[in-house]
Amino acid sequence: MDAIKNYGSFHDWYLLSISADMKAELVELLLMFDDRKQRARVVFKGASRCLVNDFLIQNIIYEAKILTDFDSGEYERALDSLEKSYFGKVNREPKPIAVFSATLGAELLVEFDSLEVEPISPAIATT
Numbered sequence: 643m644d645a646i647k648n649y650g651s652f653h654d655w656y657l658l659s660i661s662a663d664m665k666a667e668l669v670e671l672l673l674m675f676d677d678r679k680q681r682a683r684v685v686f687k688g689a690s691r692c693l694v695n696d697f698l699i700q701n702i703i704y705e706a707k708i709l710t711d712f713d714s715g716e717y718e719r720a721l722d723s724l725e726k727s728y729f730g731k732v733n734r735e736p737k738p739i740a741v742f743s744a745t746l747g748a749e750l751l752v753e754f755d756s757l758e759v760e761p762i763s764p765a766i767a768t769t
Contacts, residue, residue: 645759646706646740649682657701657748662692669752671742672762673703681762686740688755691724694748701747708757712736720751 646652654676661670669689673682686692709717720739740752 645757646708649759652703652706655703657703657742660694660750669754683760683762685758686752686754687757689752690737691728691753692750693724693727694750696744696748698747702745704743704745706740706742709739709741724751724753
């Protein structure tokens with residue numbers, strides 16, 4: 643989970659797009675830094691639930707973090723938000739939850755097994 647910390651928790655990065663594939667259990671984010679040159683793809687594998695609120699034409703990330711302390715109040719609040727959106731609670735082992743809070747626009751939660759963060763060139767991002 644240090645991959646997100648390596649990018650400064652994506653503070654002041656823009657969330658450009660979100661892609662979800664239920665069958666493949668993938669959620670993919672495309673992010674761009676304020677300089678419009680640095681870009682990254684964040685792929686959540688084994689994604690079982692995703693909740694996005696307030697997606698706008700401009701979405702600026704305040705902070706991204708991974709919750710792994712399953713007994714913490716913050717984890718419980720994130721889990722509760724997912725449970726409210728995904729009715730019919732399923733008994734399952736707890737998983738990490740990614741929390742992206744916003745300075746402006748979208749906030750999201752992703753429950754997942756593993757993640758990858760990879761830098762991408764602007765040319766790849768626009769095709």
